Amino acid sequence: MRDKEHVFNVxxxxxxxxxxxxxxxxxxxxxGDTTDTLVAKAAEISARPNPRExxxxxxxGEQISIALxxxxxxxxxxxxxxxxxxxxxxxxxxxxSKARIKNLNTERIESEIARKKVVVVAGFQGINVxxxxxxxxxxxSDTSAVAIAAAMKADRCQIYTDVDxxxxxxxxxxxxxxxxxxxxxxxxxxxxxxxxxxLNNRSVELAKKYGxxxxxxxxxxxxxxxxxxxxxxxNEGMLIKGAAKDEKVAAVTxxxxxxxxxxxxxxxxxxxxxxxxxxxxxxxxxxxxxxxVIFTVxxxxxxxxxxxxxxxxxLFQGSSVxxxxxxxxxxxxxxxxxxxxxxxxxxFEALSDANINIRMVSTSEIKISVLVAKEDxxxxxxxxxxxxxxxxx
Amino acid sequence: MRDKEHVFNVxxxxxxxxxxxxxxxxxxxxxGDTTDTLVAKAAEISARPNPRExxxxxxxGEQISIALxxxxxxxxxxxxxxxxxxxxxxxxxxxxSKARIKNLNTERIESEIARKKVVVVAGFQGINVxxxxxxxxxxxSDTSAVAIAAAMKADRCQIYTDVDxxxxxxxxxxxxxxxxxxxxxxxxxxxxxxxxxxLNNRSVELAKKYGxxxxxxxxxxxxxxxxxxxxxxxNEGMLIKGAAKDEKVAAVTxxxxxxxxxxxxxxxxxxxxxxxxxxxxxxxxxxxxxxxVIFTVxxxxxxxxxxxxxxxxxLFQGSSVxxxxxxxxxxxxxxxxxxxxxxxxxxFEALSDANINIRMVSTSEIKISVLVAKEDxxxxxxxxxxxxxxxxx
Numbered sequence: 001m002r003d004k005e006h007v008f009n010v011x012x013x014x015x016x017x018x019x020x021x022x023x024x025x026x027x028x029x030x031x032g033d034t035t036d037t038l039v040a041k042a043a044e045i046s047a048r049p050n051p052r053e054x055x056x057x058x059x060x061g062e063q064i065s066i067a068l069x070x071x072x073x074x075x076x077x078x079x080x081x082x083x084x085x086x087x088x089x090x091x092x093x094x095x096x097s098k099a100r101i102k103n104l105n106t107e108r109i110e111s112e113i114a115r116k117k118v119v120v121v122a123g124f125q126g127i128n129v130x131x132x133x134x135x136x137x138x139x140x141s142d143t144s145a146v147a148i149a150a151a152m153k154a155d156r157c158q159i160y161t162d163v164d165x166x167x168x169x170x171x172x173x174x175x176x177x178x179x180x181x182x183x184x185x186x187x188x189x190x191x192x193x194x195x196x197x198x199l200n201n202r203s204v205e206l207a208k209k210y211g212x213x214x215x216x217x218x219x220x221x222x223x224x225x226x227x228x229x230x231x232x233x234x235n236e237g238m239l240i241k242g243a244a245k246d247e248k249v250a251a252v253t254x255x256x257x258x259x260x261x262x263x264x265x266x267x268x269x270x271x272x273x274x275x276x277x278x279x280x281x282x283x284x285x286x287x288x289x290x291x292x293v294i295f296t297v298x299x300x301x302x303x304x305x306x307x308x309x310x311x312x313x314x315l316f317q318g319s320s321v322x323x324x325x326x327x328x329x330x331x332x333x334x335x336x337x338x339x340x341x342x343x344x345x346x347x348f349e350a351l352s353d354a355n356i357n358i359r360m361v362s363t364s365e366i367k368i369s370v371l372v373a374k375e376d377x378x379x380x381x382x383x384x385x386x387x388x389x390x391x392x393x
Numbered sequence: 394m395r396d397k398e399h400v401f402n403v404x405x406x407x408x409x410x411x412x413x414x415x416x417x418x419x420x421x422x423x424x425g426d427t428t429d430t431l432v433a434k435a436a437e438i439s440a441r442p443n444p445r446e447x448x449x450x451x452x453x454g455e456q457i458s459i460a461l462x463x464x465x466x467x468x469x470x471x472x473x474x475x476x477x478x479x480x481x482x483x484x485x486x487x488x489x490s491k492a493r494i495k496n497l498n499t500e501r502i503e504s505e506i507a508r509k510k511v512v513v514v515a516g517f518q519g520i521n522v523x524x525x526x527x528x529x530x531x532x533x534s535d536t537s538a539v540a541i542a543a544a545m546k547a548d549r550c551q552i553y554t555d556v557d558x559x560x561x562x563x564x565x566x567x568x569x570x571x572x573x574x575x576x577x578x579x580x581x582x583x584x585x586x587x588x589x590x591x592l593n594n595r596s597v598e599l600a601k602k603y604g605x606x607x608x609x610x611x612x613x614x615x616x617x618x619x620x621x622x623x624x625x626x627x628n629e630g631m632l633i634k635g636a637a638k639d640e641k642v643a644a645v646t647x648x649x650x651x652x653x654x655x656x657x658x659x660x661x662x663x664x665x666x667x668x669x670x671x672x673x674x675x676x677x678x679x680x681x682x683x684x685x686v687i688f689t690v691x692x693x694x695x696x697x698x699x700x701x702x703x704x705x706x707x708l709f710q711g712s713s714v715x716x717x718x719x720x721x722x723x724x725x726x727x728x729x730x731x732x733x734x735x736x737x738x739x740x741f742e743a744l745s746d747a748n749i750n751i752r753m754v755s756t757s758e759i760k761i762s763v764l765v766a767k768e769d770x771x772x773x774x775x776x777x778x779x780x781x782x783x784x785x786x
Contacts, residue, residue, distance in 0.1 A: 046468045
């Protein structure tokens, strides 16, 4: 909610939903650049501001939004009441700035809804067992919303964004990308983790866990959006749901590791202990019983990974560690991929036709990812999107 | 706390106090124009924003301040923790925007102080019995501070402001006004109610009730300020503590009221029922057994008073109501005034010498007030201040 117009625009959508006879709880984020302004204020004070105080600071942004939206709803004749995270009953663990919801005590929300009020809840925030304010990290307001929908067994959790749904690819890169009417949780999770930034993964995971039907739609253009839900009667045919790219990957190579059991375990348990998210893994058997182990990690973790691995090189008897940050990951997502072996071949053909070199490949039940040079990423996205665009779905 | 420099300035004062071996709780207001910005945001949404939501909105201002000050203290190596009003234990009544503290549950504050932390508390805010956020109105942060000092039996409650103490008159009007070293609660209350805006009355009343010694001093120039406390061994001599003016008064005249018992009661109980603060009262016996009743009220209440009185004129058989808003009240405050009958005379002489006409007079144990024309108010203030400046005190 950037400004007054936007606040009233949201208020009108909420009031319409309420006046159609629905019980409504609405979760809001901070206005426009409020969060950035607060982060800048903290940066002026300290290079490494205390995480607890950072959460006290940032949570004020949503507190401002809920008050303004509640006022706007009342102005439209719609009874409304704002609730901060702690008032709404979000109980979290102690992890400041990336807290996880442990429990949502819906007593207050329920009593306000029973009084026929629209409940306006501050997203992104809760309190821990010490009554200290915690925040959920980027995209945390979606998670707040899904948590309410789950706890209240809501018919639907509508996520209003600045786009009108989930697309088969980023329309800024692939102009003929299509809006989806329906996508499954798993497909959405793959797309989100691949760099489609509409919904954050934690909120989709939560929705999947509690069977909450999501709808992604635009607050500026209120037509039906994309439904995200469990899709049980999967069509037998191939259903490519989308293509996405992620430029924030780094490929890590450890050379000359002995090709013996247990080495992999040592490397990847080390990554897990350090909470590094490992994605594509490739083992190339090498010269004389040794091999190279190659895997990708988020680019932001690359230097940490280098330090950890170099410190522990003797542990897995490798000879060197190298990091390549010139690559991007381009993927297609869709159910039924495993049972259509031609998909990977078709993807490779499209890339070959576009003269794009593939560096690594990874496949799962519902996705195929390739690593290509960063400068080829956009062309690769267009090529594979358009290749599958021709497919019957 | 306007900006980064000001935050660190306050942090340094607090850190010094802590490092001198004191347990410290510090109460902060919103930064600079934050409150005005938030009020403007609400005004964009609604001409009469909901008071509960207004308190949710405004309380975010102090929440921002406490986080930033706690960060700055930590940056200076001083262990600190911020607490919002509800975290700090301020329990209030339900009166949004002008809530009164019913109880301060100091459990959290005490436990943090026991851990040798500086507690940074959001002033101006608490929660009511429904866990809804309330605010205390203008000057509310002083009240928050006095409440902590009272509950924790603090040695002193220092109020840092943009002036370096309490003056015998507003130095912008009376250039030779002097800074006081000591003033009693009662004198401070009279001065404050007369328009000296350094401390709000509620905080002084609370300090008087719990015997909390206040010190008013400047955050920019940290030398000893003015002490406000119970002064028991009152000097026998006359002690003029200050002169002040209040331009926001209206004189109300009800003409031709019968001079019979009970009429006054009817008029002033009507004012009390409507929560109108009546100050100076003057009854001029009139023609033929009738009289005019004249009294002053805050100028902001003038139109309400006119409506109430005109509606009820038959009740006290008056013939008309007139309101005069061209007057100002100028007063001197000091203990021992009653026992020095020459004070009023000297005040009148000073005003006469300055050719200023007196419209009404009121005296109490520790103050003498006169009503003069608004355009004469500044000259009157200088004249009476300087007249008493000559007195031995």
